[in-house]
Amino acid sequence: MSTQPKLSEQEIIALLLKRDEKGFNYLYDNYAGAIYGIITKVVHLKEYADEIIQDVFVKIWKNIGQFDAEKGRLYTWMINLARNTAIDYIRSRGYQNEQKNQTIPEFVNDSEQYATVTNVDHIGMKNVLSQLKGEWRELIELAYFKGYTQQEIAERLDIPIGTIKTRTRNALIELKRLLKDYR
CATH class of the missing domain: 1.10.10.10 (Winged helix-like DNA-binding domain superfamily/Winged helix DNA-binding domain)
Known part of the structure; x- marks a missing residue:
């Protein structure tokens, strides 16, 4: 169980804007599961989802200045960023070409390997x-x-x-x- 104090949305945003790693670590520890769940709903394969979640958190870190509290909550902004990043990824030419090169037996016989369990409902x-x-x-x-x-x-x-x-x-x-x- 974490002994980390609960931070408000405003405190998290303030830390991120100051480029304080404490804010980033708190954000990752408390929101990575939900964001990962959104990504896997779009992408379905763990290996791709692992790559995308890294991209999402880098985007959050780099683009926190674009967040506008007047337009919505931080969580909603992050979920939209994750969803859009995942959609961009599956629409990318590299991903599409890689999917064309997959053999059907890999997906049929090893479906358990590709299964992901997501629990985004803790929120x-x-x-x-x-x-x-x-x-x-x-x-x-x-x-x-x-x-x-x-x-x-x-x-x-x-x-x-x-x-x-x-x-x-x-x-x-x-x-x-x-x-x-x-x-």
């Missing part, structure tokens, strides 16, 4: 998401946990893109309200 996100309407929850899960674009969601659900955009916006507004109540 209670499933509980918060369960309060959303079913159609909104599905959109959030597809977009933020599975890495689908709005166009891909529209095609998958056979719903017009405009409807997807409207529902996603409404879902995010409601999620924001729920998260404010959750604090």
